[in-house]
Amino acid sequence: MLIRAADPVMGLVAFVAIGMVDVSSCLIGDHVRPGYRLTKGEELGCFQSGGSSECLIFRPGVIGGSTLAAIPQPGDADASPVRVRSRLAVAG
Structure with missing residues (x-):
């Protein structure tokens, strides 16, 4: 859509x-x-x-940055979960 x-x-x-x-x-x-x-x-x-x-x-170029926690960290057993309704990225 x-x-x-x-x-x-x-x-x-x-x-x-x-x-x-x-x-x-x-x-x-x-x-x-x-x-x-x-x-x-x-x-x-x-x-x-x-x-x-x-x-x-x-x-391209719409997303100005993303929250580090939103980027998957394969193999990192200590990676923090991303909570529901958390900021993932910023447009701009």
Whole structure:
């Protein structure tokens, strides 16, 4: 799904819903149609049966920096968990 942000710096943002394995599904709300204007925090849809994720893809140069804790640290047993609703990156 392509979302045109109101902020011209953000421009187009791609949203990819990922239903993992064969037990998960991604449902996009009936109200979300081409040309629909989303508001901040509005629900796009939902995941069913768990095991799903999402990916946001930004144009080059939109993300000005990311939080170190948000970058995976393979093999680091002491890596801190990233809490829900934590800042992951900053656009700008």
